[in-house]
Amino acid sequence: MFAAENGLKGDPRLEAISAAIRVVPNFPKKGIMFQDITTLLLDHKAFKHTIDIFVDRYKDMQISVVAGVEARGFLFGPSIALAIGAKFIPLRKPGKLPGKVISESYELEYGHDRLEMHVGAVEPRERVIIIDDLVATGGTLSAAMSLLESQGAEVVECACVIGLPEVKGQHKLKGKPLYVLVEPSGLEFC
Amino acid sequence: MQTIIISPLVSPRLCLVSPLVPRNQFLNNHHRAPPSIRLSNHRSTTSLRLFSSAAASRDSEMATEDVQDPRIAKIASSIRVIPDFPKPGIMFQDITTLLLDTEAFKDTIALFVDRYKDKGISVVAGVEARGFIFGPPIALAIGAKFVPMRKPKKLPGKVISEEYSLEYGTDTIEMHVGAVEPGERAIIIDDLIATGGTLAAAIRLLERVGVKIVECACVIELPELKGKEKLGETPLFVLVSSAA
Numbered sequence: 138m139f140a141a142e143n144g145l146k147g148d149p150r151l152e153a154i155s156a157a158i159r160v161v162p163n164f165p166k167k168g169i170m171f172q173d174i175t176t177l178l179l180d181h182k183a184f185k186h187t188i189d190i191f192v193d194r195y196k197d198m199q200i201s202v203v204a205g206v207e208a209r210g211f212l213f214g215p216s217i218a219l220a221i222g223a224k225f226i227p228l229r230k231p232g233k234l235p236g237k238v239i240s241e242s243y244e245l246e247y248g249h250d251r252l253e254m255h256v257g258a259v260e261p262r263e264r265v266i267i268i269d270d271l272v273a274t275g276g277t278l279s280a281a282m283s284l285l286e287s288q289g290a291e292v293v294e295c296a297c298v299i300g301l302p303e304v305k306g307q308h309k310l311k312g313k314p315l316y317v318l319v320e321p322s323g324l325e326f327c
Numbered sequence: 328m329q330t331i332i333i334s335p336l337v338s339p340r341l342c343l344v345s346p347l348v349p350r351n352q353f354l355n356n357h358h359r360a361p362p363s364i365r366l367s368n369h370r371s372t373t374s375l376r377l378f379s380s381a382a383a384s385r386d387s388e389m390a391t392e393d394v395q396d397p398r399i400a401k402i403a404s405s406i407r408v409i410p411d412f413p414k415p416g417i418m419f420q421d422i423t424t425l426l427l428d429t430e431a432f433k434d435t436i437a438l439f440v441d442r443y444k445d446k447g448i449s450v451v452a453g454v455e456a457r458g459f460i461f462g463p464p465i466a467l468a469i470g471a472k473f474v475p476m477r478k479p480k481k482l483p484g485k486v487i488s489e490e491y492s493l494e495y496g497t498d499t500i501e502m503h504v505g506a507v508e509p510g511e512r513a514i515i516i517d518d519l520i521a522t523g524g525t526l527a528a529a530i531r532l533l534e535r536v537g538v539k540i541v542e543c544a545c546v547i548e549l550p551e552l553k554g555k556e557k558l559g560e561t562p563l564f565v566l567v568s569s570a571a
Contacts, residue, residue, distance in 0.1 A: 159484070161483035161484045164483035164484070165480070165483070171483045173483050173484065175474075175475060175482065175503060175506070178463065178466075178472065178473040178474070178475070179472045179473070179474070179506060180472075181466070181467070181470055181471065181472060184463075184466075184467060184473070185467055188467065207456055208455055208456045208459055208477075208481075209459075211456060211457075211459035211460050212459050212463050212473070212475070213463070215426070215432075215460050215461075215463065215464055216463055216464045216467055218426075218429075218432075219429075219432060219433055219436060219464055222429055223429065224426065224427045224428075224429060225426040225427075225432065225460070226423075226426070226427070227423060227426070227456075227460070229456075232413075233456075234423065235409040235412040235413070235419045235421050236407070236409045236412070236421065255423060258423070258427060
């Protein structure tokens with residue numbers, strides 16, 4: 138669900154966040170209007186609003202784990218985890234995490250990729266939120282959910298800064314709630 | 328000047344159970360390196376031990392100059408060592424266990440924030456990917472921008488890039504054009520400094536666009552690899568110094 142439909146309608150922070158996101162056309166390939174959150178990170182106030190909105194939402198939900206998807210999930214997840222007193226767990230591309238890992242594969246437009254998590258990072262029945270910068274098809278988040286659920290954790294919600302049109306109207310991803318702050322920034326670009 | 332050497336954690340802990348090294352046992356086991364004498368360069372890594380005197384003046388409970396910040400022991404013991412990763416002979420310093428220890432992670436960020444908050448830093452640059460974990464919380468707390476420094480082709484739009492040497496071959500680090508402005512004051516964050524190649528490239532990238540790098544900051548240093556020698560005039564600050 139979009140934040141504006143869920144208690145934050147008219148919140149000026151959402152507009153500031155949306156305005157801070159830059160659109161780069163034809164990246165990584167022709168036809169894709171890439172939602173670039175690096176400009177959000179350069180805008181200290183808007184970045185802080187982003188974290189504050191997530192923290193306000195999750196701080197009283199007994200969340201003990203924030204899982205972030207490499208690499209842009211790492212930009213948002215740890216700050217949220219620190220503010221709500223949760224552990225941060227990085228979900229990474231293959232071969233990056235040392236020691237024992239479990240992995241889950243997911244589909245790309247062409248081919249597959251894999252996501253890994255450390256064995257023992259999360260304990261059964263821990264309450265988890267999963268963070269990424271953007272949700273498009275939901276493939277990556279679904280793989281992340283599978284990893285966490287395979288260890289007995291409860292995924293409470295998936296949370297992203299940006300949600301592409303495919304997810305608008307969908308409130309759930311694989312049966313779990315999906316919380317998104319903004320739609321893609323307008324197609325005026327620099 | 329001395330750099331504290333944390334007693335190597337000899338038995339690698341291969342499970343993610345919070346390490347149960349009692350804090351006082353840890354402190355009894357550490358040993359200090361003899362002062363190093365450098366012929367041409369008297370700089371050395373600043374580690375938290377050297378700041379104990381600053382802490383002593385701030386906090387009347389710190390009795391002597393020799394007392395290390397008590398948070399350091401917990402941070403050091405929360406880092407897991409994985410032998411032979413990514414290849415045989417390498418003792419990998421795994422900070423993911425630090426991220427699972429909410430107090431240790433909070434303390435890590437607090438130590439950096441306390442150091443940089445009143446230094447007019449407007450840019451925190453973080454090296455992909457583990458620099459992305461520590462950099463943004465610091466940036467948010469000190470009111471600075473966060474600038475990601477990434478592997479090639481990850482950043483959309485116009486970038487500048489800098490090549491650096493690996494053991495075999497080279498790699499490249501990139502930054503967005505326009506992310507920083509000339510005259511800005513920056514710190515560069517990564518989880519660990521080994522040979523210093525990546526950080527040196529990051530310094531060059533930022534200096535090319537007129538930014539002043541106040542300091543490089545890492546959680547861990549591997550001093551035997553002499554990474555700080557690659558950093559030129561830029562100071563290095565670390566929390567934990569780990570003998571191989």
